[in-house]
Amino acid sequence: MKKWGVGFTLLLASTSVLAKDIQLLNVSYDPTRELYEQYNKAFSAHWKQETGDNVIIRQSHGGSGKQATSVINGIDADVVTLALAWDVDAIAERGRIDKAWIKRLPDNSAPYTSTIVFLVRKGNPKQIHDWNDLIKPGVSVITPNPKSSGGARWNYLAAWGYALHHNNNDQVKAQDFVKALYKNVEVLDSGARGSTNTFVERGSAMY
Known part of the structure; x- marks a missing residue:
């Protein structure tokens, strides 16, 4: 029994020595905060x-274009998850990542897609149902x-x-x-998070 106990202690000590603490920074755009948490x-x-290593992932969020600029200007990102391929391309053009990044992962390195919805006030008092309703007089958009x-x-x-x-x-129309x-x-607002906060206090609709 004593021999087993000593062996178990040594195994734990060996595992703790081999395990690593890894810190990563994901620079992303505004609406992904809760998703990535x-x-x-x-x-x-x-x-x-899988590995025994401890991974701590820090997050940075803001407007996608602003986040791309931050990476270009030197923020030490390990991962970028931005809203537009254009923004990732801008980082690649500066040599911060491989220019062939879009070929690196399946689905052109786009792990998910989303759609656009309108958020309106309770009861929809302005009767907003489609894009054309957003240009009516008296409608305030966020x-x-x-x-x-x-x-x-x-x-x-x-x-x-x-x-x-x-x-x-018709392009003119x-x-x-x-x-x-x-x-x-x-x-x-500069990003979706700011728009959400603004819509709490004002506006007929947000998209």
Whole structure:
């Protein structure tokens, strides 16, 4: 019994020496905060079971374009998970990652997709159901700034696509629609997180 106890102690000591503490920084865009908080816990537990190493994953969040600029300017990221391939390409152009990054993983290195929805006030008092409702007088829109937020660029393209589809691909009419839409935007926050916080206090709809 004593011999078994000594052997067990030595095994634990040996394992603790071999185990490593690994710290990683994931630089991501605004809406992914809660997703990666959950995913990181699951991954860390999986990695611990597979290798014995302890992985601590730190997170940095902001508008996708701003995050790309931070990496270009020197923030020491181990992983980037941004909203647009354009932003990752900008990092690759500066030599921070391989230019062939998109071929490295399945599905063009895009592990998930999403869609665009409208969030309205309880009871939908402004009767907002589609894009065209967002340009009505008296409607106040909250959305991130497409100059800094990757998700906001998808929002912009979705609005543009809607306008083209409903105007027989008339570019001028599509441009007029998007102008009218952004004329109704009350606040252009730098990222989706900021827009969500703003919508708590003001606005008829957020997308």
